Each structure stands twice: as structure tokens, then as C-alpha cells.
Amino acid sequence: MEFTPIIGLEVHVQLLTKSKLFCGCPNLFNPDNPNVQTCPVCIGLPGSLPVMNQEALRLSQKTAMALNLNLANFTKWDRKQYYYPDLPKAYQISQFDLPFSYDGWVEVTLPSSGETTKVRLIRAHLEEDAGKNMHDESGRGGDSKVDLNRTGTPLLEIVSEPDIRCAEEARVFLEELRLLLRYIEVSDCNMQEGSMRCDANVNLHVHEDGEKIPTPIVEVKNLNSFRGVEAAIEYEIKRQVKAWETDRKRIGDVPKETRGWDADRGQTFAQRGKEDAADYRYFPDPDLVPVTTTDEQLEAIRATLCVFPADRRKSYVNDLGLSEYDASVIVDQGREYADYFDEVTSVCGDGKQAANWLTQDVQRELNDRKIEIAEFSISAAVLGSVLQKIVKGDITIKSGREVFAELLKQSDDGTTVSAESVDAIIADKGLGKEQDTGKIDAAIQAVIDNERNAKAVEDVRGGKQQAVGPLIGQVMRELKGADAGSVRQMIIDKLTS
Amino acid sequence: MDITGSTTGQLLDAMQDGTVSAVDVTQAYLDEISAHGETIGAFLSVNSEGSLAQAAEVDRKRSAGEALGKLAGLPVAVKDNICTKGLSTTCASRMLENFVPPYDAHVTTQLQSADAVIIGKANLDEFAMGSSTENSALKVTRNPWNTDHAPGGSSGGSAAAVGARLAPLGIGSDTGGSIRQPASFCGVVGMKPTYGRVSRYGLVAFASSLDQIGPFATDVTGTARLLESIAGYDARDSTSVDQPVPNYSATVDQPLEGLRVGVVSEFFGDGIDSDVDSSVRAAIDVYRSLGAEVSEVSLPHTKYAVATYYLIACSEASSNLARYDGVHYGRRAEQFENMIDMYAASRAEGFGPEVKRRIMLGVFALSEGYSDQYYLKALKVRRLIRNDFDTALENVDVLAGPTCPTPAFKIGELVDDPLQMYLSDICTISANLAGIPGVSVPAGFSSNALPIGLQLLAGPFEEEKLLRAARMFERETDWHTKRPTFS
Numbered sequence: 014m015e016f017t018p019i020i021g022l023e024v025h026v027q028l029l030t031k032s033k034l035f036c037g038c039p040n041l042f043n044p045d046n047p048n049v050q051t052c053p054v055c056i057g058l059p060g061s062l063p064v065m066n067q068e069a070l071r072l073s074q075k076t077a078m079a080l081n082l083n084l085a086n087f088t089k090w091d092r093k094q095y096y097y098p099d100l101p102k103a104y105q106i107s108q109f110d111l112p113f114s115y116d117g118w119v120e121v122t123l124p125s126s127g128e129t130t131k132v133r134l135i136r137a138h139l140e141e142d143a144g145k146n147m148h149d150e151s152g153r154g155g156d157s158k159v160d161l162n163r164t165g166t167p168l169l170e171i172v173s174e175p176d177i178r179c180a181e182e183a184r185v186f187l188e189e190l191r192l193l194l195r196y197i198e199v200s201d202c203n204m205q206e207g208s209m210r211c212d213a214n215v216n217l218h219v220h221e222d223g224e225k226i227p228t229p230i231v232e233v234k235n236l237n238s239f240r241g242v243e244a245a246i247e248y249e250i251k252r253q254v255k256a257w258e259t260d261r262k263r264i265g266d267v268p269k270e271t272r273g274w275d276a277d278r279g280q281t282f283a284q285r286g287k288e289d290a291a292d293y294r295y296f297p298d299p300d301l302v303p304v305t306t307t308d309e310q311l312e313a314i315r316a317t318l319c320v321f322p323a324d325r326r327k328s329y330v331n332d333l334g335l336s337e338y339d340a341s342v343i344v345d346q347g348r349e350y351a352d353y354f355d356e357v358t359s360v361c362g363d364g365k366q367a368a369n370w371l372t373q374d375v376q377r378e379l380n381d382r383k384i385e386i387a388e389f390s391i392s393a394a395v396l397g398s399v400l401q402k403i404v405k406g407d408i409t410i411k412s413g414r415e416v417f418a419e420l421l422k423q424s425d426d427g428t429t430v431s432a433e434s435v436d437a438i439i440a441d442k443g444l445g446k447e448q449d450t451g452k453i454d455a456a457i458q459a460v461i462d463n464e465r466n467a468k469a470v471e472d473v474r475g476g477k478q479q480a481v482g483p484l485i486g487q488v489m490r491e492l493k494g495a496d497a498g499s500v501r502q503m504i505i506d507k508l509t510s
Numbered sequence: 511m512d513i514t515g516s517t518t519g520q521l522l523d524a525m526q527d528g529t530v531s532a533v534d535v536t537q538a539y540l541d542e543i544s545a546h547g548e549t550i551g552a553f554l555s556v557n558s559e560g561s562l563a564q565a566a567e568v569d570r571k572r573s574a575g576e577a578l579g580k581l582a583g584l585p586v587a588v589k590d591n592i593c594t595k596g597l598s599t600t601c602a603s604r605m606l607e608n609f610v611p612p613y614d615a616h617v618t619t620q621l622q623s624a625d626a627v628i629i630g631k632a633n634l635d636e637f638a639m640g641s642s643t644e645n646s647a648l649k650v651t652r653n654p655w656n657t658d659h660a661p662g663g664s665s666g667g668s669a670a671a672v673g674a675r676l677a678p679l680g681i682g683s684d685t686g687g688s689i690r691q692p693a694s695f696c697g698v699v700g701m702k703p704t705y706g707r708v709s710r711y712g713l714v715a716f717a718s719s720l721d722q723i724g725p726f727a728t729d730v731t732g733t734a735r736l737l738e739s740i741a742g743y744d745a746r747d748s749t750s751v752d753q754p755v756p757n758y759s760a761t762v763d764q765p766l767e768g769l770r771v772g773v774v775s776e777f778f779g780d781g782i783d784s785d786v787d788s789s790v791r792a793a794i795d796v797y798r799s800l801g802a803e804v805s806e807v808s809l810p811h812t813k814y815a816v817a818t819y820y821l822i823a824c825s826e827a828s829s830n831l832a833r834y835d836g837v838h839y840g841r842r843a844e845q846f847e848n849m850i851d852m853y854a855a856s857r858a859e860g861f862g863p864e865v866k867r868r869i870m871l872g873v874f875a876l877s878e879g880y881s882d883q884y885y886l887k888a889l890k891v892r893r894l895i896r897n898d899f900d901t902a903l904e905n906v907d908v909l910a911g912p913t914c915p916t917p918a919f920k921i922g923e924l925v926d927d928p929l930q931m932y933l934s935d936i937c938t939i940s941a942n943l944a945g946i947p948g949v950s951v952p953a954g955f956s957s958n959a960l961p962i963g964l965q966l967l968a969g970p971f972e973e974e975k976l977l978r979a980a981r982m983f984e985r986e987t988d989w990h991t992k993r994p995t996f997s
């Protein structure tokens with residue numbers, strides 16, 4: 014059986030505003046103290062009225078720009094009506110026919126194949142989050158409770174076209190989305206805390222006798238981890254293949270099915286279907302006025318954007334000569350990490366050198382200490398000044414490592430290390446490369462004159478260049494710091510001329 | 511001094527010169543409420559202790575020489591769909607019978623900062639849905655001019671309270687005539703300001719795009735004084751308009767030179783009571799006699815106003831009232847099988863028949879497949895009705911006509927005929943659809959001694975012009991000085 018999986022994602026992302034979307038309550042994750050971040054507006058008391066949070070719209074527009082979405086100059090608010098205990102007004106303020114943004118795309122690269130694809134986006138719109146129902150899980154049938162702390166949190170809904178063709182692509186799309194949203198600092202995209210949530214629409218196009226047959230669409234709800242998204246889609250594809258083989262149901266033969274994901278059992282499961290299709294009776298919210306944004310206002314927002322991850326990866330490869338792999342490793346660590354890398358590069362003037370140090374020496378320390386780059390005690394400026402000395406040939410890489418270790422030691426002892434600390438360490442340890450050729454010359458002569466080296470000296474004179482190695486080592490030890498290449502050349506010159 | 515027979519101006523003067531104290535004034539109205547309150551049924555709750563405390567505070571401020579607000583010591587009857595912190599706000603519904611808001615409406619705060627005294631919460635049609643106050647689930651309110659008759663609605667409690675001199679001032683809300691029509695029925699002045707003039711924050715919503723809070727008083731000057739105290743921008747209401755509030759009471763006595771009055775021919779159509787017709791035409795003659803230029807104008811889409819209004823109002827109401835589901839507050843049914851059943855049972859028990867009728871109409875009008883031909887079409891017609899007013903007001907300053915085609919009908923007369931009841935609003939609802947201000951002033955009596963109201967309408971934010979025009983008529987007549995006798 015030949016088939017193509019067809020996958021579209023709906024992603025909900027909470028925005029990092031100080032206050033909620035339509036009231037002044039703080040926008041904070043606070044599950045331990047239910048119903049403290051509430052006011053008459055967000056709990057929908059009679060007579061209360063919403064007022065739009067401008068910052069939420071600004072962050073949404075910023076996000077839309079990063080997602081290559083078109084921005085509308087005119088947008089409005091609609092009520093989406095349904096009954097549920099976590100929805101105190103019995104309607105959600107959302108956007109129906111005139112979302113603030115539409116038609117965009119995200120570029121993703123699959124690690125398995127290296128293939129790059131564009132996942133198109135239908136729209137992104139802003140809406141208020143609902144509260145959270147908490148049911149008694151003891152099995153004793155206790156009352157369900159409702160926490161409205163989350164009610165009214167600004168929520169961005171991003172809807173993709175069904176452009177995704179495998180579970181891996183779905184996961185990578187989500188990871189790229191999270192990276193991008195974190196780069197532009199609009200959301201922390203924490204799937205465990207629910208600040209990023211995902212629903213997946215999955216079906217198959219079965220290829221049979223030159224015909225393309227779409228199977229019924231299944232929506233898998235509330236996927237709350239990247240692994241979960243990938244595993245649920247993989248499971249769902251396999252399940253749908255089996256379903257096709259047994260019942261041969263096509264799209265339209267049955268209503269769209271909603272399924273949940275049981276992460277423990279690694280299975281999707283049928284959720285109680287709605288008896289008839291939901292009619293949300295959308296209509297424009299008369300309590301809110303339509304919102305217009307001028308092109309000038311949009312340009313002002315655009316000016317606040319940083320370089321996006323995809324562009325950064327490209328620039329690291331094209332402008333700094335990094336490998337695709339290293340570029341991704343650095344960019345995918347997040348904005349602070351890439352910013353750190355950028356600063357080290359600009360101070361030392363060598364992106365490859367910076368990349369090597371960051372992905373090896375620095376990363377090892379971060380791993381050992383279980384810290385983020387922001388908490389690392391050696392600032393980018395200081396590391397950059399160490400690398401600059403290597404690049405300029407003032408110290409060897411090996412000496413650089415010694416300086417690095419000493420810097421860590423000093424900062425662990427409570428010293429704030431600076432570029433001056435770097436100079437002091439080099440001076441103290443005598444790690445500066447010997448530039449005095451007379452001194453180098455004398456050291457070389459001493460090694461040549463040493464009886465122990467008579468054999469090696471003879472070999473070099475006889476043309477066996479590999480015999481020069483031990484001699485270089487002795488000279489270097491003597492000098493503490495020198496350029497190995499020039500020492501080598503000087504020994505050969507001395508013995509063969 | 512005859513406190514309850516005085517106008518707000520007389521009361522303010524008397525309190526200022528020390529003839530009476532604020533406590534005297536409040537006590538006099540409380541005594542009146544004790545004596546006649548149950549005959550009229552204007553109040554759902556009387557704030558006896560609270561109002562006396564507020565009055566005492568006014569007296570204290572006055573004797574301490576502290577600055578006093580414009581309404582210092584004046585009792586106000588507040589419609590019971592306006593939130594008052596710590597005072598129950600029932601919307602005359604079983605659903606909210608025990609609801610005590612934890613916050614004040616903007617209007618409530620404005621009244622307090624003007625040093626007014628909130629004397630009680632006035633009856634209304636349940637959730638302001640009705641034209642007679644008969645839809646109150648909690649109380650019957652009677653017309654002070656004839657207790658067999660309805661006070662009008664939905665702000666019938668506030669209008670009856672002022673008409674019966676149980677309070678000198680009242681606050682109502684007007685969604686389709688709910689201030690002007692009961693003002694007309696009860697023989698008092700009532701005004702619906704421009705949409706956005708008074709913040710709706712804390713007004714329990716019926717139809718958000720039409721609801722507007724406004725004042726009642728026994729005379730135009732009192733109306734002006736109350737309006738200037740409650741109007742103004744409020745950031746908590748996105749539809750509130752940021753425009754300066756004129757000092758209406760300072761200019762209200764200035765007649766308008768060269769006033770042009772447009773008489774709306776559609777408001778004198780079939781079904782108009784002959785007493786209403788002759789009283790209103792006589793009122794227009796008063797303007798002629800004052801030198802105003804009077805002409806006939808037409809609002810051609812008036813015939814669609816009632817249908818348009820009910821589609822829009824009910825659609826919005828169906829959404830606004832969805833929150834009363836028994837989950838978070840309000841009435842929850844005792845007996846239910848599951849969650850869906852809890853919603854259904856709570857709403858079935860909590861809402862009265864008119865509210866249910868309108869919710870069902872609104873749900874239908876917004877349903878997928880129907881909203882194009884009902885709700886969205888109604889929005890288009892609403893635009894045409896607005897255009898009618900824009901055109902008519904190009905050549906005249908104010909529009910004039912009856913507030914209601916008939917005087918107050920009998921209690922029970924129209925309850926089984928909702929369509930006839932809806933037609934009672936025919937002259938008032940267009941102003942809500944257009945968002946413009948309107949005022950009803952006493953303009954005579956029917957042969958059976960029931961008050962008749964003259965309605966004046968003007969362009970957006972022309973309340974000052976409207977009040978001055980109304981006062982021009984009032985100073986030439988003595989209808990507003992008449993008081994009902996009841997026992």
C-alpha cells in the first residue's frame with residue numbers, strides 16, 4: 014500500500030505580557046494558588062467589560078513578522094460561544110473572519126535527510142485563554158474545581174496548512190517555532206507549563222490505481238511535549254493505515270474524529286464525539302472596538318526584531334565559514350547563546366575559532382555545571398579577548414586553554430574576571446609566545462648541542478624531517494611559549510643550511 | 511419645607527443655606543418610601559442605613575467646609591442592573607436574586623464622588639428586557655398616576671420612584687427606549703445620552719451596542735445636573751468616548767436662537783393615541799410660538815426599526831446572558847444529572863419567559879446558516895437607519911415627536927401580546943440603533959389623566975442642545991410641576 018501522511022498543526026502559544034489580554038491581572042503561571050489572579054473582568058462578572066492590552070497585540074504582530082505572515086491594518090474581535098466550566102463568560106473573545114495576520118511560512122530542515130521544506134501558515138490570531146478544570150483523580154467522585162488564574166491570558170493561535178508529511182517534520186516545525194518565538198522574546202514556549210500547546214490534524218492520501226484517496230481526518234488534541242507530538246503522529250499514521258486496510262473509509266464517510274494522546278501507553282484514543290457539529294455562533298464583540306494599525310506602527314515594530322534563527326544559521330555558514338552542523342548547534346541553543354557567540358566572534362575576529370571554543374570548551378563547562386550560557390562566569394568579551402590572542406598568535410591554543418582554566422578557577426573563587434585578568438594570567442604564567450629570536454636561537458642551539466639529541470640532529474641533517482619533532486618539543490618546553498611553526502623552521506634552517 | 515415636593519435645585523439651595531440638612535432630605539424620602547413604597551413597588555431594595563450614612567457624611571463635609579460634589583445630599587434611585595458594591599444587584603431576575611457585586615459600576619462611583627445618596631435599587635424588567643417592568647421576576651411596579659397601569663419599562667422602577675417623589679433623581683438604562691418611555695408614562699424627564707457618553711462599566715449588559723445609562727429627574731435642570739455628573743470618558747469601557755463634558759446645568763436655561771424643529775412624520779403613524787397626537791402637536795406649537803422654525807421630516811427606514819432592533823438586541827443578549835449558567839455565580843439548580851443538565855436546569859429555573867424568548871430568538875439569529883439573513887442583515891439596516899438621522903439632522907437642530915404612541919397601558923394588558931408590547935418602543939428604538947441622544951419631557955395628560963411625553967432627538971453628543979431645547983418647552987408649560995396623588 015502506498016500512501017502519503019498529510020499533517021497540519023494548530024499551535025497555541027501564550028504571550029509574555031505583564032498583564033492579561035483584556036484586564037490588568039498579572040499574566041503568570043501560578044497553579045499552586047488558584048483563583049488569585051482574577052478580577053471582575055476575567056471572571057466574567059455581570060457588568061464587567063474588556064479592554065484590549067496593546068502590548069499583546071504588539072507581541073502578536075512581532076510574531077507574525079517572524080513567521081512571514083501578512084499583517085492586516087484592520088482587525089476585530091469576535092465572540093466564540095460555547096459552554097464549559099473553565100469559560101466564565103460562556104464565550105471566548107477571539108478572532109473569526111478578520112484575523113490580524115494571514116498567509117505565512119516557516120522553513121524547517123529535517124535532521125534525518127538534511128532536506129529543507131517550507132511549512133505554510135494559514136493564519137495567526139489572538140484570543141484569550143480559558144481557565145483550567147481540575148477533576149478529582151482519587152476515583153472517589155469528588156467535586157471538580159475550576160482555576161481561573163489562566164483565564165484571559167493572551168494566546169496566539171498559529172494554524173499551519175496541511176503541508177507536513179511526517180512526524181519528524183512536525184516535531185522539527187514545532188522546535189523551530191519555539192526557537193523563533195524565544196528568539197524574539199514573545200513567549201517562553203514551555204510545553205510542560207502549557208505555554209505552548211499543539212493539536213495535530215492527521216490523515217492519509219492513499220495512492221491506488223493512479224488515484225489519490227484521502228482518508229478521514231483525525232484531530233489529536235492537547236499534545237504537550239515535542240516527543241509526544243512526534244510519537245502521537247507516528248502512532249496515528251500506523252493506526253490509520255490499518256484502519257484503511259480494514260474499513261476503507263474515505264474522508265466524508267465519517268465525521269471528523271477527535272482523539273486524545275495517552276503518553277504512558279503510547280496510543281491515541283477516541284474522545285467522546287460531539288453529537289452534532291459545534292456552532293460557535295461567532296459575531297463581532299460589541300464591547301470592543303475594531304483595531305487599526307498603521308504601516309508606520311508596523312514598521313516601528315519591525316525595527317525591534319532581531320536576526321531570526323534561520324538567517325543566523327545561513328550567515329554563520331556563508332559569512333563565518335562554519336559548518337552547517339556547528340551553525341545549527343549554536344543557533345539552536347537559543348538567542349542568548351548565539352548572541353554570546355556573536356560577541357566572542359566580533360572580539361576575536363574568527364568565527365571558526367569562536368565556534369570551536371563554544372561548542373567544546375564552553376559547552377563542556379555548561380554541561381558539567383548544569384547551567385545556561387547566561388549564568389556562565391566568563392563573559393563573551395573576556396573569552397573573546399583570550400581567543401583574540403590565539404588568533405593573533407600571541408599565545409598558543411594550549412596556553413589559551415590554560416588561561417581559560419585559570420579564569421574559571423578565579424571566578425569560582427569569587428573574582429569577577431575581565432580582559433585584564435587574561436593579561437595578568439598570561440604574564441604570571443609566562444604564557445606569552447617568545448618573540449625574541451635571539452632567545453629562541455639560543456634555546457635551539459642549546460638543544461642541538463645537547464648530547465642526548467645527537468642522533469636526532471644527525472637524522473635531521475640527513476633529511477629525515479620527522480626527527481625534528483622531539484627537538485621542537487624541547488625548545489618549546491624551554492621557552493614556555495613560542496610559535497611551533499617558526500621554531501620548526503628555524504631548527505631545519507640551522508641544521509640543513 | 512416640602513422636601514419631596516421640591517426640585518433638585520430647590521433641595522440643593524435649601525441644603526446650602528442650611529434650611530434642611532442632607533439627613534433631613536434623605537429621611538424625608540425614606541419616610542415617603544415607607545409610606546408609599548409598597549403601593550408603587552418602585553424599589554427592589556432600599557438602602558436605608560447606607561443612604562443615611564452617606565447623607566450624614568455630606569452634612570459633615572459641609573460643616574467642615576470641605577468641597578462638595580454637584581449632587582451633594584440628593585437621593586438617587588439606581589436601576590438594579592447597575593453594580594453597587596456590597597448592595598445586591600438582581601437585574602430583577604431569579605438568576606441573580608442573591609448577587610452582591612464586589613465592585614462598583616463607573617456610574618456608581620461617579621454618583622459617590624458627586625456626593626449623591628444612593629437611596630435604593632429600582633425595579634426593572636428582568637435584565638432590562640421589556641417595556642412595562644412587568645417582566646420583573648421579583649416585584650410589580652405600579653404607575654404613580656394610576657396604580658392599575660404599568661410604569662413603562664424597562665427602567666420602570668426608577669421612573670416610578672421619581673414620578674411618585676420617592677426620590678428626586680433616578681438612574682436608568684435605555685436600550686430601546688427604556689428610560690424615555692417610562693419617563694413619559696410616569697410624567698418625569700428622562701434622557702438617553704449618546705452611545706459612549708456614559709461608561710457602561712458595571713451596567714449588567716442586555717445589548718451591548720445599544721445599552722446606554724441615563725438620568726431621570728422631575729425637571730430638565732435636574733436631568734442636566736445628573737447627566738453632567740455621570741457622563742465622561744472611562745478607560746474601562748472601550749466604547750466610551752473621550753469627549754469633554756459640558757456644564758449642562760449652567761447653560762440649560764439659555765434658549766436656542768433660531769431653533770429648527772423637525773417633526774418626524776413616521777412617529778405619528780397608525781396606532782397613535784389621539785390624546786398623544788394632540789398633546790404632542792400642541793407641544794410643537796409651543797416651539798412655534800417661541801419663534802422656532804418647524805418643518806416635517808421623514809425617517810423612511812423607521813418601519814424596519816423594530817425588526818432590526820429585536821434581531822440585534824436579542825443576538826447580543828443571547829451572548830451576554832450565556833454566562834448565567836450556574837457554574838460560577840448566580841442560581842444553580844438543585845437537581846441535575848450531569849454538567850449539560852446543570853446548565854439547562856439552572857437556566858430554565860433562573861430566567862423568566864421573556865428573557866428565554868429573547869435568548870432563543872438571538873441564538874437562532876446568530877446560528878450558522880442564518881446569521882447572514884438575520885443578524886448581519888440587521889446590521890446593514892441599522893446603517894440605513896443611522897443614515898436617515900444624518901440626513902434629517904442636516905437641516906434641523908432637533909427632531910420631535912411622541913415618546914410613545916400611547917399613554918401607560920394597564921398592567922396585564924399586553925403581557926400576552928409581545929408583538930404589541932414591542933411596538934410600544936417604535937418611536938424610541940431608532941435613537942438606540944443610531945446611537946444618538948434623546949429626551950422625554952412631560953407634555954400633557956390623556957383624557958384618563960395619564961402623562962404624555964414629548965420626545966426630542968439630536969445628533970451625537972448634542973446633549974447640551976437637547977437639554978436647552980427641552981427646557982425652552984418646560985419653562986413655557988407646567989406639566990412637570992404636576993404631582994400624582996396616590997394612596
Ligand SMILES: [Zn+2]
Nearest residue numbers: 036038052055
Ligand atoms: Zn482580571
